[in-house]
Amino acid sequence: MTTAAHHDPYILPMPTPDTPVVLPYRVLPMHAHINGRYVDWIWPLAALTENPSSNKASIRWRKCPAAFRDELRLIAWTMINGELRPTFLAKRAGSLRARVSLSDLTEAVRQWMYLAAWLQERGLTSLAQCTTAVWTAYDQHLLAAGSSRKRVLEILGTLTRLWAFDQLSARPVGIARPPWDELGADDYLPAASSATGGENASEPIAEETMGPLLVWALRMVDDLADDILAGYAETRRLAEVGRTIPSTPAGQDALKAYLDPLIAAQAPLPAVRLKGREGYGFARYYVGGLTGASRHQVALYVERHGLVAAAAQRPGPCTLPTPVTGRIAGRPWREALDFAETPGLVRLLVTACFIVIAYLTGMRPGEVLGLHHGCCPDPEPDASGRTGRTGRTGRHVIYGHEYKNATDEHGNHHSAGRERDVPWVAITPVINAIRVLERMAEPGELLFSHAVHGAMAGPSTGSLRSPALRTRIEDFVTWANAEAARHGLPGEVIPPDPHGAVGTRRFRRTLAWHIARRPGGLVALAIQYGHLRTALVSEAYAARSRDGIHELIDIETVRAVADTVADLNDNLEAGGGISGPAARRAIKAAARAPRFEGAVINATTARRLLANDDALIYDNPQALLLCHYKREHALCHRTPVRDTPRLDHCVPGCGNIVRTDEHATRLRDRANALDKQAVHVPQPISERLRDHAERLRGTADAHDRTRITLKDTTP
Known part of the structure; x- marks a missing residue:
């Protein structure tokens, strides 16, 4: 172990095989339980972030060329747990930060592995062989591969970071200083172009798609949420009763009274689709919860009467007793809800809430997914007991965090984000969506908590992720179109967007597009609660x-x-x-x-x-x-x-x-x-x-x- 760390706080001691990947002082609470050892093939990095919607990134060392693996492990570990010197940063006029975000860190290691593979193809076996000539050749290789100037500049930045952290490692390899760091990138790159990227380059969602998509999302939140949540609560109650209730003679009698007539009449039997398989299975927990029969009593009855095969041949509904009050086109949207469908309906309801909030606030996806229960409090009344009309009183606002450009006092990326200086304006549909989500979350909990709304059961941290929501939005479109067909509403079918999947990032651009180009159109027609532009671009809000x-x-x-x-x-x-x-x-x-x-x-x-x-x-x-x-x-x-x-x-x-x-x-x-x-x-x-x-x-x-x-x- 080196003793340099006793004299230089920026040089970390040499790690041992059992040293944590993320040292304790770098571990953040949200994912503190996700860590690994230096010797492991996979390094989990989730402990570095408190952004609830960020991916649980990791480094997979089997993807790294073997000759460079040990060298890159040490430099990567040093970057994960250390930081660049202030004197080093001062000479680079803010082009580098002492520490970077988790996504930038994993991208840097990925680029280092690409460099290692390129070096290996040329017969080189150590990063110490990265001389000025080798760096120049690799730079030309990146340009020849067709990467844009902006992209090459980003990659060169990760390689500068490789050289910088090698100097801070306990056992430096001796990588040569990249020439672009000394002379400037302009000597190595073509002239800057006017190309742009990010959300400004994404296409707004077509009006023909966004209009009915918003209509269905609002309908789900405003008209159907009560039925869905009541049905889901009843589903969970019946399932819990069916799993836990003890055997009693009354339960046995109720079971026979319910199933004997169905068997005698060869009628359809309560059934649920088998997960991951074709066909149906007998709805044991539904029947147990409905009749009060225990799991053991239901199992014996099913075996005695051969109901597994019978239910597969004659699958029937598992009707819930909860009333249906929601309407579509003036008619009840269901005769009754089904025990098996409510989890899927809740999934669609959460997706509808995301669409409403993301589109009608202009938040970035990560900002929506970072909202907590209680983020949109009701306005405080004035001295007379009535809600006021000035300042924050009388207006619903959303207190949330921004993550994209959040930095700490040292200018480093702050993964937990920072509370927005100006809260988001909340119009009525957004408030309704937040209130629906709050009915499913505990106070202070994430509204889109993965533990509550994730597809897999069991404990989890953080929120749903954007990739999962992209899939859920497409599923929502499929469901809405099926409902439009069921209710005879061809004008409310959601057509495919000409630019592809709706995704999660295009809502902001679409909102800005409609405010700028259709000020009295789509938004005002789809929402009968007031005009969004008035709330979002008012002087009291926008001027700040x-x-x-x-x-x-x-x-x-x-x-x-x-x-x-x-x-x-x-x-x-x-x-x-x-x-x-x-x-x-x-x-x-x-x-x-x-x-x-x-x-x-x-x-x-x-x-x-x-x-x-x-x-x-x-x-x-x-x-x-x-x-x-x-x-x-x-x-x-x-x-x-x-x-x-x-x-x-x-x-x-x-x-x-x-x-x-x-x-x-x-x-x-x-x-x-x-x-x-x-x-x-x-x-x-x-x-x-x-x-x-x-x-x-x-x-x-x-x-x-x-x-x-x-x-x-x-x-």
């Missing part, structure tokens, strides 16, 4: 922070504005006309506005562009108009003056309105549709519909009379 979902909304807003301006300019160039109080300045704005095809719009760019009133032309497809937004002319909000329009509150006569020839055509189309609808409704309603249609035609006629073109604005 422009990060997270707000940045994404800003980016989507600028993208939408850029598309609107480009389309308007193309229309004008083709001879189209526009009308409205803001028509002339809209023509000038369209002519001067830059094009953004293929350009990256980040949060900083978005904020700069949104500050330029002259360039901002918003499309409002619901109101059939464009808004060339000027704060001083806006009628959609008077005080306080906002930076963006309230497109869900467009006011006729506003000085920002612009209409195109296409808007006039669509106004007349909408008027014709109202006339057709008026034929089939009572007279007072039909008169209102016809009056509305005439107003729409009048607006279209006014456009035709007052429209101007590019020629009309040419000096």
Whole structure:
């Protein structure tokens, strides 16, 4: 054992075969029981994180080339338990951290193993042979393999970390300093491109998919949850009774009274699907719980009458006595719930809660999965006993953690996350989803606890994981479509998304897209409890922070504005006309506005562009108009003056309105549709519909009379 650690706290003592993989001072409570020994082939690393939704990562040393295994073990163990010197970090201007997240750590070891395999192919047997020439050759190998500049830069960072931690190990190999660390990566990599990634690059979920998906998720939470939870509680009660009740003459008599008539009539028998196998088995616990017969009494009766084979031939329902109150399309959604189906329905209900919370808050998946029972308390009443209207009082908010960029006081990744400075706004559907989950969790427990909602029985830590939820969402879609068919609702079938599986990460992007482009559309129509944009982007909330979902909304807003301006300019160039109080300045704005095809719009760019009133032309497809937004002319909000329009509150006569020839055509189309609808409704309603249609035609006629073109604005 080296004595260097007595003089240098950054150099750890040499580990023994039985040394823990994660030393006690690095072990975090959530997964403290998951650890291993230095000599093991598999190193579990879950003890390094308190993020409830993170994967329980591990290092598998059998995947490492044998010649490099001992060297990489020691460097990896040093990285797991040690940290880089402050003097080393100070020279690199924040490009490295003393410690990294669990995912970055496992990725670093993975890249080290790839390097070892490449070295082995070239006849090298030690990391000490990584000279400057070898490093340069490997860098060129990465570029030749087609990796992007960003990806290669990330890999080079893991190799810099390999060299740095080798110097801190108790037995350094002597790896040469990577040349990119000394000279800078730009000498080794091609010029930076404008490519972007992450959630900004993911496609929003198509409206045709998101609309019915949200409808079914809300229906499950609001209309069916009571039935499902009551049925599941009864299922567990019956199963517990069937497993534990002692034998009594009354139970034997009740068993005979229940089953004898079914056997005599050759009727279907209560059955459940066999797990992992085809066919059905006799529902022993259901029958025992229902009749009060013990396991032993049921088993003897089943054997005596051959009910195992009979149930497989004549499987019947296991009807629960709980009432069904939920409705779909005005009719009860089930005649009765079944003992065997309630666990699956609870699984679908939890999935529906995730969809509602993830989509209608804009949280990242990990933030949703990190929510605890009690995260959304009811508002406190004011002195008069009524809920107030200012500050936090009177509004439901969600207190949660953010994990992606959470760091400790030293700038290192903080796996437990940090409580958000600004809590999330909670609208009614989200509150309902949280309350449903709280009925299944203990106070302080994770709402999506794996121990409660996981597929496998037995103790577990943390929450459900994103990969499992991706599968559950697809299962939810399958179930919802089957229910739509059962209830004769072809308009509520969830069609496949053209960009593939819905997943868990696309909800944020989709929410931002709909707020920016459909302010009075999908969200407001699917939810009859109030408009999400009002809650999420209100001054009291948004002004306190422009990060997270707000940045994404800003980016989507600028993208939408850029598309609107480009389309308007193309229309004008083709001879189209526009009308409205803001028509002339809209023509000038369209002519001067830059094009953004293929350009990256980040949060900083978005904020700069949104500050330029002259360039901002918003499309409002619901109101059939464009808004060339000027704060001083806006009628959609008077005080306080906002930076963006309230497109869900467009006011006729506003000085920002612009209409195109296409808007006039669509106004007349909408008027014709109202006339057709008026034929089939009572007279007072039909008169209102016809009056509305005439107003729409009048607006279209006014456009035709007052429209101007590019020629009309040419000096």
